[in-house]
Amino acid sequence: MGIGATAGVAAVGGIALSAQAAGSKSTSKASGALAFDPDGYTKLTTTITDAAGTEHDVTYHFWKAVTYVANPVDEAYQSLNVSVPVEIDGTAVDASGAPILFANAVGGYMPSSVADATGVGGGGMTGIPGGGAPGASASAAPSASASASASSGTGTGTGEVQSGGNAMVNGGEMVSLPKLALAAGYVVVEPGARGRTLKDSDGEYYGVAPAAIVDLKAAVRYVRANKGVIPGDTDRIVSSGVSAGGALSSLLGASGDSRIYDTYLKELGAADASDAIFATGAWCPITDLEHADGAYEWNWGSNVTASTGKVVDQTVSKALQSQFAEYQAALKLRGLDGFGPLNARNYDEYLVKQYLEPSATTYLAALSASDRATYLAANTFITWAGGKATFSWADFLTHVGARKKTTPAFDAFDLSAGENNEFGKGTTVSRHFTAYSLKSDTTGLTARRLDSDIPEMLRLMNPMYHLGKENPGRSRHWWIRLGTKDSDTSLTVSANIAAAADNLGDDVNHLYYWDEGHGSNTDPGDFIKWIAKVSGYKGKRK
Numbered sequence: 001m002g003i004g005a006t007a008g009v010a011a012v013g014g015i016a017l018s019a020q021a022a023g024s025k026s027t028s029k030a031s032g033a034l035a036f037d038p039d040g041y042t043k044l045t046t047t048i049t050d051a052a053g054t055e056h057d058v059t060y061h062f063w064k065a066v067t068y069v070a071n072p073v074d075e076a077y078q079s080l081n082v083s084v085p086v087e088i089d090g091t092a093v094d095a096s097g098a099p100i101l102f103a104n105a106v107g108g109y110m111p112s113s114v115a116d117a118t119g120v121g122g123g124g125m126t127g128i129p130g131g132g133a134p135g136a137s138a139s140a141a142p143s144a145s146a147s148a149s150a151s152s153g154t155g156t157g158t159g160e161v162q163s164g165g166n167a168m169v170n171g172g173e174m175v176s177l178p179k180l181a182l183a184a185g186y187v188v189v190e191p192g193a194r195g196r197t198l199k200d201s202d203g204e205y206y207g208v209a210p211a212a213i214v215d216l217k218a219a220v221r222y223v224r225a226n227k228g229v230i231p232g233d234t235d236r237i238v239s240s241g242v243s244a245g246g247a248l249s250s251l252l253g254a255s256g257d258s259r260i261y262d263t264y265l266k267e268l269g270a271a272d273a274s275d276a277i278f279a280t281g282a283w284c285p286i287t288d289l290e291h292a293d294g295a296y297e298w299n300w301g302s303n304v305t306a307s308t309g310k311v312v313d314q315t316v317s318k319a320l321q322s323q324f325a326e327y328q329a330a331l332k333l334r335g336l337d338g339f340g341p342l343n344a345r346n347y348d349e350y351l352v353k354q355y356l357e358p359s360a361t362t363y364l365a366a367l368s369a370s371d372r373a374t375y376l377a378a379n380t381f382i383t384w385a386g387g388k389a390t391f392s393w394a395d396f397l398t399h400v401g402a403r404k405k406t407t408p409a410f411d412a413f414d415l416s417a418g419e420n421n422e423f424g425k426g427t428t429v430s431r432h433f434t435a436y437s438l439k440s441d442t443t444g445l446t447a448r449r450l451d452s453d454i455p456e457m458l459r460l461m462n463p464m465y466h467l468g469k470e471n472p473g474r475s476r477h478w479w480i481r482l483g484t485k486d487s488d489t490s491l492t493v494s495a496n497i498a499a500a501a502d503n504l505g506d507d508v509n510h511l512y513y514w515d516e517g518h519g520s521n522t523d524p525g526d527f528i529k530w531i532a533k534v535s536g537y538k539g540k541r542k
Contacts, residue, residue, distance in 0.1 A: 077207070101531070109244045
């Protein structure tokens with residue numbers, strides 16, 4: 001039952017709505033197990049409050065837990081939900097040519113399932129199955145109850161909360177991008193994916209790297225193979241994700257149609273179609289993992305750690321900072337807006353001028369005169385003159401305060417980090433993925449050299465690798481966001497992705513949220529509008 005349009009239109013969120021629905025023509029190339037059933041939906045109605053606070057009554061067709069590969073390892077995770085609006089505020093919608101929001105709900109590189117969802121925005125991270133993971137780490141995702149502290153930048157965990165693409169907004173409230181997209185007239189696809197804690201009866205981990213990205217690519221291939229049957233424009237797929245989900249979203253955008261995943265996709269029986277996406281939305285991406293320890297120390301090395309109240313071992317911190325300097329120089333990136341070459345010596349200046357001062361300025365300008373005066377009185381490191389905020393990098397670090405993670409932040413010497421588990425293999429729960437941490441291993445359980453497959457795993461999991469190769473199948477539109485108080489990762493990680501994409505000539509929309517922590521999203525409505533802008537979608541009418 002496809003969706004068409006006739007005369008008589010209204011508009012919601014800039015999307016034209018039609019007065020009645022008609023059929024759509026199928027151009028699907030999928031067959032057998034990978035053929036989408038156009039009649040297999042449930043008709044649902046819900047009320048969605050948009051980013052401006054306006055309520056909309058939305059009727060939509062909902063396809064639940066559709067398996068997207070022919071040879072699934074675990075259907076509970078390798079399935080997707082599809083939501084297609086058919087009526088908004090009493091007016092029929094034509095979503096046949098609408099952009100498709102591809103909203104992953106991965107958090108902490110954990111498994112994500114849509115199997116229990118009862119409607120749009122209902123999927124999410126499933127947590128840790130029994131006996132499945134090492135001890136909780138700074139980068140393991142907590143429950144939803146932990147998210148409020150993360151939004152203010154005061155929590156001790158990542159604070160990442162995932163449920164169908166949800167993130168935090170000001171004040172600790174939740175925002176669901178899938179619901180906002182549906183209310184704007186877009187098609188929403190929510191894919192599940194395997195994650196690092198999944199373990200079979202033989203004790204083997206089957207969701208570690210590169211399972212999550214392979215699954216998401218397979219899901220994209222399924223959607224594209226069913227062009228004309230799954231409503232929406234399969235050439236205008238826009239991904240979204242937060243934290244590890246943001247990492248996977250950026251990786252999905254950077255690695256479109258890369259051949260290095262072919263063997264993995266073939267094993268799953270993925271559809272014979274493109275896995276390239278049109279645009280990428282990534283919030284606080286936890287990525288570039290093999291260089292993340294150095295980047296973290298360069299950024300937060302002088303700050304005390306929240307859990308200990310002490311500064312980390314400065315010998316280790318400075319060694320990792322030196323690694324970052326070498327890596328950053330090798331990238332040969334140029335900053336946005338003509339800044340010039342980015343290196344460890346000038347990156348602080350770049351972050352302050354390009355992102356942090358503009359972020360503070362936007363925040364302060366939006367306050368009332370009295371509230372702004374109160375904030376400035378409490379934060380005297382900021383100079384406010386001519387409607388602009390200025391400050392030093394050192395004062396900014398003092399303002400942020402304690403860092404969340406110890407050192408190394410990602411490849412822990414004792415293999416306790418979630419990322420160590422992400423690079424587990426077989427019955428080995430966790431492995432080192434950097435030579436530095438391997439050399440300083442405190443468990444006594446590791447070999448003298450990194451396992452031979454680690455370099456391949458790192459290439460499969462790092463968007464910077466694909467951007468460095470100028471992958472022709474990459475996304476050409478990038479929306480990247482991060483909170484200025486997010487010490488779950490380095491501020492340079494998202495800035496490097498933005499610079500790499502910009503240097504290739506891609507369209508980049510990147511900014512930081514002032515005084516926000518991990519998982520924040522303070523401009524969700526702007527993202528929904530951005531999708532319409534970059535996709536050129538204005539809705540259809542007849």
